[in-house]
Amino acid sequence: MNFDDTPQEAEFRATARAWIGANAPKQYEDELRKSSLGRTQLKNANILEVAKAWQKKKADAGWACLHWPKEYGGRGSSPIERVIWQQEEGPFGKLSHMFIIGHGMCGPTMMAFAREEHKRAYLPPLASGEKVWCQLFSEPAGGSDVAGLRTRAEKDGDEWVINGQKIWTSGAHYSDYGILLTRTDPTVPKHKGLTMFFLDMKSPGVEVRPIKQASGASDFNEVYFTNVRIPDHQRLGEVGDGWNVSLTTLMNERMSIGAGVSTGFPELFEYCSSLMLDDGPAIEDRAVRAKLANWAVKASGLRYTSMRAISALSKGERPGPENSIGKLVAGSMIQDVATYALDLQGAAGVVSGPEDAEVAGRFQAMLLRAPGTRVEGGTDEIMRNIIAERVLGLPGDIRVDKDVPFNKIPTKGRG
Amino acid sequence: MNFDFSDDQKQLRDQARKFLTEKCSPKAVRIVLDGKAPYDKALWKGLAEMGFLGVAIPEEFGGAGAGHLELCVIAEEMGRANAPVPFSSTVYLAAEALLIAGSDAQKKKWLPAIASGEAIGTLALFEGKGNPSPKNVKVTAANGMLNGVKKPVADGAIADFAVVAARTGSSGRENDISLFLVDLKDAGVEVKSLTNLDPTRGQAEISFKDCKAEPLGAAGDGWSILTQVLDRAAVLCAFEQVGGADRALEMGRDYALDRIAFGRQIGSFQAIKHMLADMYVSATLARSNSYYGAWALSTNAAELPEAAAAARISATQAFQHCAKNNIQVHGGMGFTWEFDCHMYYRRANAMALGLGSLTYWEDQLIDRMRKKNAA
DSSP, X not given: OBOOOOHHHHHHHHHHHHHHHHHSOGGGHHHHHHOOTTOOOOTTSOHHHHHHHHHHHHHHTXXXXXXXXXXXXXXXXXXXXXXXXXXXXXXXXXXGGGGHIIIIIIHHHHHHHSOHHHHHHHHHHHHTTSSOEEEEOOBTTBSSSGGGOOOXXXXXXXXXXXXXXXXXXXXXXXXXXXXXXXXXXXXXXXXGSEEEEEEETTSTTEEEEEEOOTTSOOOEEEEEEEEXXXXXXXXXXXXXXXXXXXXXXXXXXXXXHHHTOOOSHHHHHHHHHHOEETTEEGGGOHHHHHHHHHHHHHHHHHHHHHHHHHHHHHTTOOOOGGGGHHHHHHHHHHHHHHHHHHHHTTTHHHHOOTTTOHHHHHHHHHHHHHHHHTTTTSOHHHHHHHIIIIISOOOOOOOTTTTSBGGGSOOOSOO | OBOSOOHHHHHHHHHHHHHHHHHOOHHHHHHHHTTSOSSOHHHHHHHHHTTOXXXXXXXXXXXXXXXXXXXXXXXXXXXXXXXXXXXXXXXXXXXXXXXXXXXXXXHHHHHHHHHTTSOOEEEEOOBSSSOSOGGGOOOEEETTEEEEEEEEEETTTTOSEEEEEEEOOOSSSGGGEEEEEEETTSTTEEEEEEOOSOTTSOEEEEEEEEEEOEEESSTTOHHHHHHHHHHHHHHHHHHHHHHHHHHXXXXXXXXXXXXXXXXXXXXXXXXXXXXXXXXXXHHHHHHHHHHHHHHHHHHTOTTHHHHHXXXXXXXXXXXXXXXXXXXXXXXXXXXXXXXXXXXXXXXXXXXXXXXXXXXXXXXHHHHHHHHHHHO
């Protein structure tokens, strides 16, 4: 048992470290390091531009999308090399946030289901950050129940005509392309009538409306489709096989989201180490220590759970399902941590806005962003179902709509 | 990175599991639980024959000399089987104290006897209420004579010898405390069994009256040695707790699959599924923290104190959480004497106290994290 690199891993790490040291945009390092959940922004620069520039630089030197094949703009690296890269990239990795959906989900789905000429045309500019992608799955009627979606795609000659609405689409407002899950047959049970496409987000009839979140930020959007036309060659997988195609995307989504999730603990520990309460330093208060210790072991438990997964990768094994607990544990933890940090400030916690006080602003941003973490990429409840069913082997939920044609499923709870 | 046990170590774990499944069924545990025997002597002998008692004891002192990672995987299986033997007191506490501070002669006398199953040892630290602290040590040692009362002492009634913490100074500091080895058959020792939460591992009161005491380690070093012993035992106990948590989770899962209510397997109800998922989460976090503890223990890393405290807290919480909710999944059957759930519930809650309460370990963890951050 050790934490050591193999000689090959050490060599890779040294090469990566040297390149990052020479090329990363160091002027933003401190700001990025101090950013936490809900608060990744640069004071004097447009973060999207900085991120695109860094991604392009990486791509030109062969450091973009490490695990992708070279012909699609990647490096053909092993999974463990990807992990080492992420460790070395450190705070600069936060710049990749707006590419996560494209790199983590759309890219792999394209790779699995797109035509070869499309892969060669679309994947390299996605890898290099020149083109940004989004994932158009969720709808007002289909969040956790993704297969309950209603956006229609109807065949018209060699094209499909799309009408409907998507919601919670991260980054749609700056995306160039998207992968889109639609209903092509409402007369069969819900999982059987879906079909997946990719499309140009600038297509006529696509309208993106940013959603203002509880935090005041707008990371997500509603996307409306009015007679949007998509050529049939942009279909991913067979007609009616969209559910299976989307499973590839969703599996990748949970891996991506679980990997880099923050807990808020380092921020809280640092804060409590310097905070003075009425009776003395917070860190010497019995009640504060008990809280900190409880969160400390959750944070370290997650850290070493991911080390175990990395070790499995290092041996060429697939990480086990224990990886899926990251988002579940961290989501509610960061919410609790932020609540507690504000509580420690007493009444001041409520008024100290992000501009007024560095510390309160940090935890307020966390507090307001945390509910999203518990929902995106599968709610806490869906994650628990996954653990219960796929890890512990418990029965699936009873689904009363399973064999019912989609257009016969009730749409309202009351009346 | 290879943050995992080796194939050989996993094989040893399988071997231990197989052995314990055969020799330590819940029925066997109940013989001790029902008070028909103070511990499972046959199992103890078997553990010695398998080489499990001396797995981390060097060969020159009669052990297998394998190491602490090997001891960790065995500990996990001891917890999973809820073994009614004085394993933790003898192997994690007494043997570790000897390994850390014993003279060559002391090691030669006791370690081979531990490895062969001939000697049961324990640590006599507590004196009534309160957590490990120099100020809670009132037993005195002067002129080679011990006086005072220790309780509770784990497995004290069946132990052959004890490592005893005693006061040798009056400065009010840690260096007032020294450790002593006491043969519990000696004159001046009086042992009384105490009823306790987990009858499968006994507790005793031991009184010393002008009892002969042999120093273990240098005078005044007692507290520093004790801290090391407790840290090492915390990691090893964490593996027992992880094993117990896993077993409790497994019992709950199996029952949820077997039991039908309202016309369905109860494991198909989300309330039950989510409770079991949360048990899995806590057991997984505890396992990962314990692995880190194992790494620190086996490499004697500077991180050991912090890693041990984290493993201790995480594993204590997980075992309590899983044992408690296993009963909940079982419903009314869960708190009957006939079902095995309460054995794990008892063990979980007794183990939560054995090395000092969570409060103590929370304090330790935060102190150690602060020290690291300051450094």
